[in-house]
Amino acid sequence: MIRSLIDLLRNLQSEEDCRLFLENIRWHGVPVCPHCGSKSEEHYKLTNGGIFRGLYKCKDCRERFTVTVGTMFEGSHIPLQKWFIA
Ligand SMILES: [Zn+2]
Numbered sequence: 001m002i003r004s005l006i007d008l009l010r011n012l013q014s015e016e017d018c019r020l021f022l023e024n025i026r027w028h029g030v031p032v033c034p035h036c037g038s039k040s041e042e043h044y045k046l047t048n049g050g051i052f053r054g055l056y057k058c059k060d061c062r063e064r065f066t067v068t069v070g071t072m073f074e075g076s077h078i079p080l081q082k083w084f085i086a
Pocket residue numbers: 033034035036037038058059060061062063
């Protein structure tokens with residue numbers, strides 16, 4: 001158990017990895033809009049300077065969201081890794 005957690009953290013070296021991991025456990029890989037509840041693989045992925053950083057735009061209500069909306073991560077600058085350790 002502890003060992004697998006250490007292995008997990010070893011695989012979550014970047015914010016990007018943590019985000020993908022969170023998306024998997026929260027959405028099972030399919031983005032869910034927290035504003036209207038729409039679940040779709042076709043939500044738009046918004047890029048910043050050509051780089052996708054987890055910001056989606058709902059194809060139904062057109063609100064923007066990330067996997068951390070509505071969680072303790074929202075608006076915080078605490079690295080995601082610390083959350084997994086806690
Ligand atoms: Zn929506």
